[in-house]
Amino acid sequence: MAHTTERPVREREDASIGELLSAVTSDAQKLFRQEIELAKAEVREEATKAGKAAGMYGGAGFAGYMTALFASLAIVFALANVMDWGWAALIVTAVWAVAALVLYMMGRSRMREVSPKPERTVQTLKEDAEWARHPTR
Incomplete structure (x- = not known):
């Protein structure tokens, strides 16, 4: 069996x-x-959330x-078969603006869930x- 030099501090009464x-x-x-490992894991988790939210922003733009x-x-x-061309175009534009707004709001909501601080x-x-200040507590 290998002998290790590391012993708990309690056993080191004669330790220098x-x-x-x-x-x-x-x-x-x-x-x-x-x-550091915990911080990395948290940052990866938050980056994943941010990526998904950014994808929704991109999807909203492309869909729009x-x-x-x-x-x-x-x-x-x-x-245009039942009304003037201008009114027909305005109605259609308003409908798609609402769709784009809904997608934007969903993306913004998801982005607010992202925390940049681990x-x-x-x-x-x-x-x-x-603990370092008061190790006996």
Whole structure:
């Protein structure tokens, strides 16, 4: 069985200050690496949300353009049989503007759910700092 030089601090009654400092530094480095990994995971999660919301914005723009171009023409031609061309075009434009507004509002709602700050990491860092100030609590 391999012999390790790392023992819990409680077992190191005869440990030197250098050994204790080394152990504390090692633990702090491990904690820092774990916090970095947590922050990365949170940022990835929020970036995914932002990507989906941005896709909805893009979808709203594309849908608005395509519907304004093709459906509007077809409906304007159909309405022009019963009213003036100008009124027919205005009615069709208003309908597609409402559709674009609904898609925009949905995208904006999703974008508001995105948090740029890694909340869990901030909380654990605060807890770690509190523990470092008062390790016996």
